[in-house]
Amino acid sequence: MEMKRLGRQTVRLGHPVSVVSFANVGGKLEGHGPLAEHFDERNDDSFFGQKTWEKAESIMQQHAVQHALKKGGLQAEDLDYILAGDLLNQCIGSSFGLRDFGIPFYGLYGACSTMGESLALASLLIDGGFAHLAAAVTSSHYCTAERQYRMPVPYGNQRTPTAQWTATASGCCILGQQGDGPYITHVTCGRIVDMGITDPNNMGAAMAPAAYNTLAALFRETDTTPADYDLIVTGDLGALGHDIVCDLFAKDGINMDERYTDCGLLLFDRKKQDMHAGGSGCGCSAAVLNGYLLNGMREKRWNRLLFAPTGALLSPTSSFQGESIPAICHAVVFSNAKGDL
């Protein structure tokens, strides 16, 4: 059998997999930020009409899928797989949000890399001949993450300057064997990278080495450089992590320059909205991709996009036990050119 691997981490798909439809949902801060016009649904109520924030997060995932299905003229029965996960303990955002669709379901845990992981596996399932259509979904919610990982929300604890703001948002991308693009051409699977960082208020620093590891593997294995992409976007490294990635590449003589940015820097206006180091959470990269970025590709603003969200694979328990923060980054290449393999 022909092997589609270019190296240790990168797969070149046998056939380009097309984006068929995409949609996103955002909360109040997200919906009033710089990307306001790129949301399919914006809701100023952090409960989304539910009794708890956890149920609100499930509703966001459900709505993101519903919007994506509707925009694509599809029914739930048309999807062969749905791949999803989130930050909540036992990923209940996904299991409760998606239970009523009846779509064959593979649950994932990639922390804030989940949008990358779900797109990667959905692409591979389609390219492998196992699915016509597959959806990738994830979410995060400021209030569910804050109380699970840090402090009760009403306590209003002070945040460190390196802290990021978990996005209240969800995104869904439906991929297919057929479609008018953008197309996914390459997928780079991350390895767990742990550089010994232990400060859970500085996720950018913990995750940047994972982003560097995966992006460096992708450049090496595809024989490309940053200049080959119109835009390179990490998931939620924020200001600090973004700069660390640039520094790590600079040591290799590679200039990431202005074509490299981070979803955590795009989602909020850091000056007006006081988000400290920027946005974070699975929903951050999911909402930015499935709105602003894919809209921009369809409008030919960018023709080749490298999307590489990172995840911090810690838990409050591991931090309490003195552990460092392992991280991972999953990358996907989108191109407007079908033959761009």
Added chain:
Amino acid sequence: MEMKRLGRQTVRLGHPVSVVSFANVGGKLEGHGPLAEHFDERNDDSFFGQKTWEKAESIMQQHAVQHALKKGGLQAEDLDYILAGDLLNQCIGSSFGLRDFGIPFYGLYGACSTMGESLALASLLIDGGFAHLAAAVTSSHYCTAERQYRMPVPYGNQRTPTAQWTATASGCCILGQQGDGPYITHVTCGRIVDMGITDPNNMGAAMAPAAYNTLAALFRETDTTPADYDLIVTGDLGALGHDIVCDLFAKDGINMDERYTDCGLLLFDRKKQDMHAGGSGCGCSAAVLNGYLLNGMREKRWNRLLFAPTGALLSPTSSFQGESIPAICHAVVFSNAKGDL
């Protein structure tokens, strides 16, 4: 492109994927139970030499992978992917247990169905031409699960008659394009099934409908009946869930008879070891498969095995909020006959 789907949920692999190596690790109760001789490592110390039970669980996963690599004459570098998950919040059993291997990693959350989900996705990645070798790993630990989901362990709370006992165990299965079998021939992806059960001390009842749903889909889509398999094994339904599955099939006129059992009934001696309804946890089906069951297939005790672990997709938070328990079941068919597609 040829589509390998037989129906809504089942894929028939294009080429049989071979079991290349497998191994398991068990704690004290598991290592002194009926399957004692089928463990690669047994440890009477619930801490496995670590300072916390969570670190012990990570060590179990690490050791399961190391044993499987060694038994297969392989190095970590030989594995193209590792797919893993566990029950701990943010799946730290996997991320900390596997971080030092440097193997491209896809993190999963399927609760106690994770051994089925990881085998399914590993098979599809290999059959799709994306990997030569891929490992599927999971674990659970009585003490980490008990204190996370229920009560502090030293509290010694009374358990209900329907309660099951979370296995302290881990299992790793390495699959490959080449090998002498047993072979995976079919994979059936589960859908989330929620029948409104709300008692978190009766997981068997919550998960049985998911097992029924996936097994019924597999029988229908492959045009087989229970009689076509030498052994059908669910993951950790325990005594109660096992009987509910039999009842559900009986209503369809299908007799599951004595060829159907459950890993939760095999791992412990319920009379001598007082496990109430039986064993549970991701590690239960992982340890039973990657020892007793695959050993039995290699010895031709069984030639066709249907392995179908189930997962309950709840969290303590969802139960506190009055939610019911969604469940899922992922099934994989093993055969000693390479041409058995």
